[in-house]
Amino acid sequence: MVDDRLRTPGAVRDAERFTAHNYHPLPVVITSAEGAWLTDVDGRRYLDCLAGYSALNFGHRHPGLIAAAHAQLDRLTLTSRAFIHDQFADFCRELAELCGKDLVLPMNTGAEAVETGIKVARKWGYQVKGVPAGQANIVVAEGNFHGRTTTIVSFSTDEDARADFGPYTPGFTVVPYGDLDALAAAVDENTVAVLLEPIQGEQGVVVPPEGYLPGVRRVCTERNVLLVADEIQSGLGRTGTTFACEHEGVVPDMYLLGKALGGGIVPVSAVAANTDVLGVLKPGQHGSTFGGNPLACAVATEVVRLLATGEFQRRSAELGERLHAGLQSLVGKGLVAVRGRGLWAGLDIDPTLMTGRQACERLMERGVLAKDTHGSTLRLAPPLVITAEEIDHAVAQLAAVLAG
Template identity: 95%
Template sequence: MVDDILRTPGAVRDAERWTAHNYHPLPVVISSADGAWLTDVDGRRYLDFLAGYSALNFGHRHPQLIAAAHAQLDRLTLTSRAFIHDQFADFCRELAELCGKDLVLPMNTGAEAVETGIKVARKWGYQVKGVAAGQANIVVAEGNFHGRTTTIVSFSTDEDARADFGPYTPGFTVVPYGDLDALAAAIDENTVAVLLEPIQGEQGVVVPPEGYLPGVRRVCTERDVLFIADEIQSGLGRTGATFACDHEGVVPDMYLLGKALGGGIVPVSAVAANADVLGVLKPGQHGSTFGGNPLACAVAIEVVRLLATGEFQRRSAELGERLRAGLEGLVGKGLVEVRVRGLWAGLDIDPALMSGREACERLMERGVLVKDTHGSTIRLAPPLVVTEEEIDLAVAQLAAVLAG
């Protein structure tokens, strides 16, 4: 922390005093928000170019989503899956239709969706493919980020996420991201799935080579292996399409969804797949007390309906081109490389200039909030309700920071 930029040192220090230090937040204390803007406890406004790691694709307090939450809060919030509530079927049906799949399994967090996908793939492998008991393996990619449970960090290549959390869960083979030959070579008779992010967000919005995802789809089909797409960050309009896989016309066997599905109001995640895959689960084999609860479903129904119009996907695609143009103009002026897909960008800053953390702190001083990832890389992910003027403002502030 840099004390000379702390506007609310008491609140920041209190937060650090009473919580485990598993995060290193920027020293700003937010008290309210609307659309693409945040306001701190001292009344200063900030342009939000992180959007809760894409959990706030529709901006802060979207009126349609807030109205759905308020209406549901007055009626019913939780039943557990021991009973059926009146929002459940509509949510599952409308999300399944958006995904083009038969079935949906609702959960709460992204990590839970990933764990669910792993369990389903293994069970499918044993019951449908005929893999010998206890031998199932899943191929994953270097640089992945699928969550931080003990199973998921077992196949992470990020030592911050992985180190000292062993013993590690077996059953995973790690290959270089974007290398189709390595992926194909890693598949054997016991492989049940390939689990990939169509764009690696935590790694710095890394877009795979053209043709890679169609190649993965082809190999999985030929080798009788499930293709699981982790679209928890990349999905639901972020990249200028409903799913990042859509850019190359690829349909995975299983979508893992989360973040934006809860509208920035409640945690909601889901697995979507056809009946020949999700149908392997039987009562008692998987579940969650809060998964698919009435409040979550009521909000998520409205999220799906917002996406069904195509408006937000179009906004992301069109405004993403404006963002790309602005950022590419800064290459050679402090930026080494930019990667943009829709309203999602990874920026590599010249490490001789500053670290990613330093860039975020300086942008915060100028009223723009973003987040660094590894080294001198930062990510931009504004809400899809952002305007052209707000994009231009953020790019201008970044240019000023890079210019010193």
């Protein structure tokens, strides 16, 4: 007889009892997964249309990534950065080449990559640009999501993320996302960086107006300001290109990477930039005990090699067209709008029909897992290993939910 605590109701009840309620998960308890499919403790299968917020771009338990992790676990898992291990150079070199940059600084989480980017931009501003001490400012966008550390929530415009966590870190100017004139007006002689998501994920997969990112690049170049692209969710194949910035031919001064870089196995993040930017750091000025550890590097190097073939970018572009065509057919039939690129979509549901949470619960009942955001908006981000037939299945289940 199976212990009732191991079944969905008991496991959900215990999770709610013994954990802080900083999340409101769907009442499903996953026990195994492979590719684009999840299985719960009761043996029911679900199509994963969230992919760990893009951390699982290559699907669950990708054979090459699992093999790399197993092989490294049998050899070496941690040295700290006090020493050099045999996986480190390959990872840094191959990621730098993928990014077209000179240097890589490995960290662990996306928020750490953002914090690192902020510190590097400020130090660059003081040492290279000549900004007076303590006066550096960074321009950011409304609706941003860069993480949840104290500094990062200081420039969030999401009150759930920000409220009651002050006092807040100064040095940030917030402008409307997609408004180039407002951004240009906010840049002054003490601005060291513009920090943006090329597509705002948490906000509902918001794509900026055409020409916006090239315009930001132009302003940054003309004013001697670093363009820092947070590609933690949008990068590494998600939108049909290696980086979302590529859709408009924009090359930032600094990439912030994470999520998919760890292959859904270990947390891995990184900052990539040229020597004139990352070279401002000297020993002892920034670091991480686990950043760039052997296990992380072994997995992330395999991720970079998967991306180097271009296969996953092509899959995302081609299957993304199918996904968006299917979703667009539902506009006016319960959907108000569809946004996104590649295998990434934000869907606005008619709020008179249901909330985003209700839509996710009903999709779950039909064997599809997705995530709501901001009331009546859904985000879809299936693993890039999803098939055309599975995409059609997900769209069909959404259509059934919308039809009531």
